[in-house]
């Protein structure tokens with residue numbers, strides 16, 4: 001998990017100028033995200049070919065698609081970790097302030113020489129009063145059900161517990177946008193399901209805008225309000241998942257939506 005860039009990029013000389021406004025310490029609410037004509041090329045490889053998307057504040061969006069279709073590239077651009085070749089990207093917060101955005105990766109990236117509480121405190125930076133940091137860390141560790149591990153070393157945690165620490169570190173600054181790049185990809189199936197429940201619960205409680213990149217179509221329909229399928233650099237399907245939360249694994253309506261998404265990814269939907 002890493003702190004999000006907080007920069008104003010300049011596009012290439014021949015590309016339209018665009019801006020990304022994020023502020024790591026803002027406590028404003030969830031942010032809406034708008035992408036217009038977003039393009040990204042690596043040399044001759046045109047990875048994103050005109051992405052147009054509006055993600056309302058507080059929505060949970062999952063991005064799926066074949067390996068190499070550009071999911072991580074899109075997420076990195078959203079988070080300001082990479083610059084698009086052209087196009088526009090805007091974050092809007094309800095109060096008009098700057099958005100606070102964080103990202104969680106598949107690998108938790110904890111600091112082995114810090115205990116759990118201090119790893120989480122890293123997410124707040126070093127400008128806050130120690131008592132405030134302690135209070136915020138304690139609160140977020142309770143939210144991820146790890147309060148009793150506050151003084152533990154990362155090496156003595158399970159994979160799922162480490163990923164919960166990484167989630168707490170991303171959430172401790174109360175981000176308006178949380179980006180998740182395959183955060184549960186390395187976990188065993190049962191741990192993965194309990195982490196999905198946890199993620200769904202913290203999202204409902206905290207109300208941030210979530211963008212999840214995943215290879216797991218079942219995970220996408222279980223968590224998201226909306227699933228975006230990327231194919232050859234474009235959005236090939238934008239499917240609403242209208243089921244209320246909390247959702248049950250094995251729900252037949254979700255299974256039907258999962259089938260439609262799999263067909264869309266594999267190209268077996270006959271063009272529908």
Ligand SMILES: Nc1ncnc2c1ncn2[C@@H]1O[C@H](COP(=O)(O)OP(=O)(O)OP(=O)(O)O)[C@@H](O)[C@H]1O
Pocket residue numbers: 042045047065066067068069070071072073074
């Ligand atoms: N820094 C880079 N330099 C050059 N090419 C890159 C770079 N990053 C990504 N690419 C290329 O962009 C394309 C999309 O990569 P990306 O990682 O976004 O795909 P993905 O859909 O997330 O894949 P996967 O599901 O396998 O993780 C690939 O062809 C990849 O080789």
